[in-house]
Amino acid sequence: MKIGYFTERPYQDPNSGYFGNTGRAIQDLNLSNGEYDPYLGAELYNRYIDEKIYLEEMGFDVVCLNEHHSTPFCMGGVVNVEAAILARVTKKVKIALIGNVLPIHDDPLWLAEQLATIDMFSHGRLIPGWVRGTGRESYSHNAPPTYNWERYNEAHDFIVKAWTEPGPWRWEGKHFQYRYVNPWARPYQSPHPQMWIPGTVSVRTMRWAAERSYPYIMLATDLEATRQSFEQYHEYSAELGKKSGPENLGYMFKVHLEDTEEKAYEVGRKYIEGPSNPFLAGNEGVVNAFIQGLPGLVPRRNKLPTAASQPAGRGGANNPAARGGYDEQLAKGTIIAGTPDTVIPKIRHVLETLRPGTAIFWDGDGAMTHEESMRSMKLFGEYVLPEVREMGIELGLTDSFAEGAATNPPTMATPRSNGSNGN
Numbered sequence: 223m224k225i226g227y228f229t230e231r232p233y234q235d236p237n238s239g240y241f242g243n244t245g246r247a248i249q250d251l252n253l254s255n256g257e258y259d260p261y262l263g264a265e266l267y268n269r270y271i272d273e274k275i276y277l278e279e280m281g282f283d284v285v286c287l288n289e290h291h292s293t294p295f296c297m298g299g300v301v302n303v304e305a306a307i308l309a310r311v312t313k314k315v316k317i318a319l320i321g322n323v324l325p326i327h328d329d330p331l332w333l334a335e336q337l338a339t340i341d342m343f344s345h346g347r348l349i350p351g352w353v354r355g356t357g358r359e360s361y362s363h364n365a366p367p368t369y370n371w372e373r374y375n376e377a378h379d380f381i382v383k384a385w386t387e388p389g390p391w392r393w394e395g396k397h398f399q400y401r402y403v404n405p406w407a408r409p410y411q412s413p414h415p416q417m418w419i420p421g422t423v424s425v426r427t428m429r430w431a432a433e434r435s436y437p438y439i440m441l442a443t444d445l446e447a448t449r450q451s452f453e454q455y456h457e458y459s460a461e462l463g464k465k466s467g468p469e470n471l472g473y474m475f476k477v478h479l480e481d482t483e484e485k486a487y488e489v490g491r492k493y494i495e496g497p498s499n500p501f502l503a504g505n506e507g508v509v510n511a512f513i514q515g516l517p518g519l520v521p522r523r524n525k526l527p528t529a530a531s532q533p534a535g536r537g538g539a540n541n542p543a544a545r546g547g548y549d550e551q552l553a554k555g556t557i558i559a560g561t562p563d564t565v566i567p568k569i570r571h572v573l574e575t576l577r578p579g580t581a582i583f584w585d586g587d588g589a590m591t592h593e594e595s596m597r598s599m600k601l602f603g604e605y606v607l608p609e610v611r612e613m614g615i616e617l618g619l620t621d622s623f624a625e626g627a628a629t630n631p632p633t634m635a636t637p638r639s640n641g642s643n644g645n
Contacts, residue, residue: 223614224330224621225607226284226582227277227317227599228474231270232496233294234589235262250510251292251358258294266297275309278315280603284349286318286582287503288420291326292362294497302336309344317344318437320420321351325373326363330398333377334384337415338407346410351418351439352378354427357514368518371426373397376540385414416622416629418472422519422567423529425454432466435629435645439623441582443528445555448473449576450527453522459628468619469627472580475572477558478590479565479601489594491548496588562605566633569606573613579621581610 238257274285290296298304305317317340327333341348354374358365376395383393389404419431420439431438433453440448451470459466464506476493489579551557558568562610573581583602586595613619622629 223468223578223611224283224316224472224580224623225610225617226286226472226474226580227274228286228288228582228584229270229273229284229586229595230288230290230295231266231297233258233263233297234266234496235259235294238497249589250513251361252510252599253294257290270297271304271307271311271624272588273592273595274315274597275311276311280617281607282602283601284314284316284318284580284582285312286320288320289323289359290356291323291352293358298414300335301445302333302340305343305348305439306336306340308338309347312347314342314347316347316349318418319351320418320563321353321443322357323355323363324377325354325370325517326359327363327377328375329399330380330401330515331384331400334381337381338385338405338409341409341415342407344410346415348409348411348415349418350415351420352392352521353420354424359515360516361518367516369397372521375430380570382414385409409514417623418583420488421426421526424527425526426521426524428455428526429458431455432464432470433462434467435459435464435468437472437580439474439580440528442476445575447526447528450492451580452576454526460506465628467628468577468579469622469629470623471576471578472582472622473572473576474577474582474584475558476556476584476587477565478585478594479560479562479598479606480594481561481597481601483560483564484558486561488530489590490552490557492594493557493587494548495596496553531557531581541582559563562601562609566606566609570613573610573617573619577617579619579624579627581614 228263244398250604277285287301288296289298291299292312298305301319301322308317323334326331337348337350338382352374357367360364360370376397378397380398384403385407385408390402393400393403415434418439419427419436420441421427422441422443426449428438431599438455440451443451455470456466463536467475478486478490478493480489548557552559555572569581585598621626631636
């Protein structure tokens, strides 16, 4: 199996009045960037890059980067810049984007060129991921939500063609038109990098991923609802006459490690502190329902079982039935905090229940300090990752890059060797 690491890269400003869970709440997109301190931002950006370099040293397989816009809870507004830096300064770790928000791009050709360049810098370690984005992305980038699904599909199809079909050629679509398509930068991986589809609530997106045998990555949703959603992926694959298995599934969940239970309990609480992350229970009231529920963005009859339990992980923090404070989340297992000895059995329970080929640990978030993040990663590397790898072998959790995996495409990180047209 593959083991990844993720954090939102929050804008941590203890002097802002909204840093702690009792501080000033921030409703989505209502905070002016006049409060942003570029000097503090520079320190934080470099901190998060340093942490991701260290996680490679600790033995993680994948560093995961996400993208949000116009919000302090995630500084990843230009995720491809971060990916490009990591592509050059790391050596082995795969770089997964979870992901680029396709519907907000008016020039998918430029995006195809950026990602192909990153793949070359990394010598074939890029994993592009495609997301439709939340309401805040459509709102802040003036992208029409009613065309979100259409733009997502057309941009995806265009990028795949730009990576695989020698140019020049024309593209006359509904939302994108090009008289000349001939990107000189093409991916290092052939025919193109493996693509992941992160998600939480959309039946339509999951079925779309199953049709293409793309790995579907569930983002910190409740365990039972996630298990049901994964079953649906396998059902869709079977209906389509396709094989699917652990290699088609990934799961992100919150795990933090310390050397004592007492310290782990106190530091783990910081998941729900910080700049009012609307994807974390305990921060209710920060989601602007109008922005998140833009007309046409997600049809109500098109939601997975995970929709009702989103606040424990990511998404609809306005659902009172699913709210939960820190202790409740610990009891439910939506936050795991402890020493390696107490955490390993809980991770095993998650893997046995969901059987994902990729496990992504969400750590170092909220109000957690650099020192706390580094200490947890060190404990992961020394004690937890070896155990998790053994679990993966024992449980038969094939990852999406394993030989014979039922994923598309069967990528090879080898350069094209001949032909001026790239074939």
